[in-house]
Amino acid sequence: MKMTHQLIDALTTDWDPEDFHDTFQEKAEALIEAKAAGEVVEKAEPAAQPTGVVDPVEALRASVERARSPKDTGEKASASEKAGRGKKPAAKKRTRASGTGTLRSLTKAEVYEKATKAGVKGRSGMTRDQLADALAKGS
Secondary structure, three states: OHHHHHHHHHHOOOOOHHHOOOHHHHHHHHHHHHHHOOOOOOOOOOOOOOOOOOOHHHHHHHHHHHHHOHHHHOOOOOHHHHHOOOOOOOOOOOOOOOOHHHHHOOOHHHHHHHHHHHOOOOHHHOOHHHHHHHHHHHO
16 A cells, blocks of 8 residues: 555646646637638648558457468368367468469458568568569569
8 A cells, every 4th residue: 555655646746727728729719710800711631541550459360260260271170180189280281372362352461471471572561452462473
């Protein structure tokens, strides 16, 4: 309990309301005064559009789901794997993407991972489609 009081004391500062002002109210008042004076008031710029940034949590979730599901790898789980007897699983088949069609169905994170493994240069500045094109050219 003593540490709690020490933390609160350390973070406590004097508050002076004169140090703070309402910028929203100031902007609204300036806008009202400008309109009342007959000035042309420009509308605010529209909000920025989403950039298509990959959600790392969603990418991780998708990766885990792919790792769990044997049908995503194109192989069937053997009876011993289903039963969990601990036998060594068969080696996974290596497959190459058959053009950009297959790659375009993947998320950017998935295509980026493939581009990383393939050693595509300049991949950090590429879009998902550019990554897919670069991978298709390399295969």
